[in-house]
Amino acid sequence: MKNTILNIAVDTPVSQIFDYYLPKDSDQIPKIGQRVLVPFGRREVIGFIHEVSDESSLPKSKIKYCKSIIDEAPLINKEAHGLISWCKNYYHYPLGKTYATAVPKYLRSGKTPAIESMVFQKSGVERKLTTYQKKAFDNCVELLKKPSPVLLNGVTGSGKTEIYLQLMKKALEKKQQVLFLVPEIGLTPQLFEAISSRFGNCVGLIHSSTSEKLKAEAWLSARENKLSIILGTRSSIFVPFRKLGLIVIDEEHDESYKQQSGLMYSARDLAVLRAKKLGCGLILGSATPSYESLLNAENGKYNEVRLDKRVFSNKPPEKRLVNLNINPSSKGLSAPLLNAISQTLENGEQSLLFINRRGYSPISMCEECGKIDECPKCESNLVFYRGSLKLKCHHCSHQEEVKEACSVCEGKKITIGHGTEKIEEELEAKFPKEMIIRVDRDTTRSNKKREEVFGHVKSGKAKILVGTQMLTKGHDFPNLSLVAFVNVDQGLFGSGYRSSERFAQQYYQASGRCGRRDKKGLVLLQTHNPENESLKALLDDSYIAFYQKNKVDRKRLGWPPYTYSILIRAESPNERNVFIFLDAIAEFIEKSQDQKLIKVLGPIQSPIGRIRGKKRGQLMLKSKNRKKLHEMGGRLLSFVDTKKVGTKVKWSIDVDPTDHS
Ligand code: ADP
Ligand code: ZN
Numbered sequence: 001m002k003n004t005i006l007n008i009a010v011d012t013p014v015s016q017i018f019d020y021y022l023p024k025d026s027d028q029i030p031k032i033g034q035r036v037l038v039p040f041g042r043r044e045v046i047g048f049i050h051e052v053s054d055e056s057s058l059p060k061s062k063i064k065y066c067k068s069i070i071d072e073a074p075l076i077n078k079e080a081h082g083l084i085s086w087c088k089n090y091y092h093y094p095l096g097k098t099y100a101t102a103v104p105k106y107l108r109s110g111k112t113p114a115i116e117s118m119v120f121q122k123s124g125v126e127r128k129l130t131t132y133q134k135k136a137f138d139n140c141v142e143l144l145k146k147p148s149p150v151l152l153n154g155v156t157g158s159g160k161t162e163i164y165l166q167l168m169k170k171a172l173e174k175k176q177q178v179l180f181l182v183p184e185i186g187l188t189p190q191l192f193e194a195i196s197s198r199f200g201n202c203v204g205l206i207h208s209s210t211s212e213k214l215k216a217e218a219w220l221s222a223r224e225n226k227l228s229i230i231l232g233t234r235s236s237i238f239v240p241f242r243k244l245g246l247i248v249i250d251e252e253h254d255e256s257y258k259q260q261s262g263l264m265y266s267a268r269d270l271a272v273l274r275a276k277k278l279g280c281g282l283i284l285g286s287a288t289p290s291y292e293s294l295l296n297a298e299n300g301k302y303n304e305v306r307l308d309k310r311v312f313s314n315k316p317p318e319k320r321l322v323n324l325n326i327n328p329s330s331k332g333l334s335a336p337l338l339n340a341i342s343q344t345l346e347n348g349e350q351s352l353l354f355i356n357r358r359g360y361s362p363i364s365m366c367e368e369c370g371k372i373d374e375c376p377k378c379e380s381n382l383v384f385y386r387g388s389l390k391l392k393c394h395h396c397s398h399q400e401e402v403k404e405a406c407s408v409c410e411g412k413k414i415t416i417g418h419g420t421e422k423i424e425e426e427l428e429a430k431f432p433k434e435m436i437i438r439v440d441r442d443t444t445r446s447n448k449k450r451e452e453v454f455g456h457v458k459s460g461k462a463k464i465l466v467g468t469q470m471l472t473k474g475h476d477f478p479n480l481s482l483v484a485f486v487n488v489d490q491g492l493f494g495s496g497y498r499s500s501e502r503f504a505q506q507y508y509q510a511s512g513r514c515g516r517r518d519k520k521g522l523v524l525l526q527t528h529n530p531e532n533e534s535l536k537a538l539l540d541d542s543y544i545a546f547y548q549k550n551k552v553d554r555k556r557l558g559w560p561p562y563t564y565s566i567l568i569r570a571e572s573p574n575e576r577n578v579f580i581f582l583d584a585i586a587e588f589i590e591k592s593q594d595q596k597l598i599k600v601l602g603p604i605q606s607p608i609g610r611i612r613g614k615k616r617g618q619l620m621l622k623s624k625n626r627k628k629l630h631e632m633g634g635r636l637l638s639f640v641d642t643k644k645v646g647t648k649v650k651w652s653i654d655v656d657p658t659d660h661s
Contacts, residue, residue: 154308337526350457359385371407
């Protein structure tokens with residue numbers, strides 16, 4: 001084995017792989033996926049054996065020896081190795097960094113936790129499915145036998161969770177493992193509870209607050225088939241399993257499944273890939289499926305199961321527009337909305353006010369000279385926080401004390417527009433006796449706070465809830481009968497081709513939270529544009545009907561899901577460098593294609609033109625031909641590498657972007 005060369009993936013930003021000899025005097029047979037300790041520069045680091053070969057392009061004298069091979073059996077099994085390689089290629093991301101994204105830190109530091117066996121024994125009592133649920137369940141069972149993913153398109157409150165649980169049971173009874181993904185950490189406690197009370201102590205949890213050691217334990221246990229179920233957020237898609245039988249992606253439309261920095265993967269898309277490779281079942285569930293998934297269902301790539309009936313109330317909530325042009329609002333709340341809240345309180349029920357903006361107010365301005373407080377480092381207004389009396393930037397960590405007088409003219413400062421804090425304040429003034437709970441990223445930072453907040457919501461103690469979309473995701477509030485959209489115009493008329501899809505999803509998700517059980521629900525939408533066509537369509541139609549209309553525009557304008565795209569972002573303190581770089585790429589692409597299958601849009605300044613003192617620009621590549629687009633990604637990567645055009649900027653490639661800022 002003298003000439004054996006180990007190709008090692010090391011966590012560095014270069015896309016290169018590093019060659020080493022086996023440890024001196026070693027008689028170990030190296031296996032792909034094992035961890036190794038290698039000298040790297042002046043340090044020693046943990047790497048992964050990505051390939052084993054018998055030659056190297058390096059001269060022999062340059063090749064160093066590995067210090068040691070850490071694992072007996074490969075830590076990364078064959079399937080996980082395939083997944084990592086695929087990600088590296090598809091997302092054009094450095095191999096070592098891809099490993100670093102996929103493997104928990106604890107394991108990457110060379111440590112191996114002890115694990116115990118937590119496997120499925122037997123299942124607890126199940127609920128009797130309603131007739132509609134039963135039909136959908138039977139359909140799912142049949143369709144899961146086929147190779148394509150199943151899209152469970154079931155309205156909010158239709159009882160999808162019970163269907164997931166019963167499908168999981170089928171897999172568990174066959175001694176298979178299950179991966180259950182949710183978009184958001186806030187949804188894990190209720191599901192953990194539901195899953196473990198049904199199947200016992202055989203569930204591992206992986207999300208951003210799980211300790212590194214516990215993550216590693218769950219990861220290893222799954223690989224050893226000593227753990228039957230993993231419940232987690234996005235990153236758990238990388239957990240290797242020995243006998244994966246079913247993947248469930250709940251709220252499959254949710255954008256949190258896409259990572260927005262580093263390896264910009266989509267956990268949903270990776271689930272589709274893994275299910276196909278492994279031949280295991282995949283359920284994509286949502287009341288508001290992504291346009292991508294709906295189109296896949298139309299094209300026969302996914303099998304769709306519809307569930308249009310709610311478990312409890314068959315009546316959809318009543319929907320009403322509140323015209324803010326004739327019903328002026330005081331600090332965001334109009335008289336019809338206040339009346340509806342009072343009525344709801346009288347009935348002993350809960351109200352939910354939705355506004356997708358944290359803080360007190362997005363603008364703090366001088367009444368005299370009109371100066372708006374801006375972040376010194378970003379092209380962005382500072383958000384006014386009343387609780388802490390701070391002005392904060394939502395794009396960097398900058399914050400400053402609120403000053404009463406304008407720094408230019410000493411004039412009086414005022415706030416314009418409203419966020420969750422202002423609505424909360426106004427509600428407290430109007431309903432001083434009631435418990436009002438605000439749910440946003442600021443009030444749910446720690447596990448403890450989050451549990452406390454949702455505890456009050458669930459117990460029904462909190463009578464009025466104000467929150468961002470965090471509050472509308474997947475929660476089941478039995479006592480909620482009023483949902484209000486405080487500022488429809490902000491969501492519906494946002495920028496970007498996805499804004500109407502996003503708003504429609506928020507709208508159906510949030511309005512679906514009310515009027516569960518036997519209660520009749522009411523949904524109020526405050527707007528200055530009551531005549532808007534999209535808004536009327538939202539009110540009159542189902543989500544699917546809205547999609548049917550909306551997709552025509554997407555197709556006409558050539559946006560995803562009818563095309564594929566790659567977004568190149570670049571930033572530098574010096575704006576010129578940003579555009580020199582992006583222009584070079586744009587020119588390279590135009591030159592290196594004669595058929596013009598790839599359309600180049602830009603370069604343009606990014607929607608937020610400066611963050612942390614760096615100017616930002618972007619370039620969009622669009623094509624109907626996914627393969628050609630992917631190839632171009634690879635070619636421009638080597639162009640940047642060889643021509644060294646990217647040295648003066650920080651840049652990234654985002655494949656299938658969902659966020660264009
Ligand atoms: P979805 O995820 O589709 O929005 P849920 O799974 O939250 O819906 O179910 C809505 C409510 O119906 C929950 O309170 C759930 O406990 C209840 N439920 C679901 N299935 C049944 C059933 N078969 N019998 C009684 N209650 C059910
Ligand atoms: Zn900033």
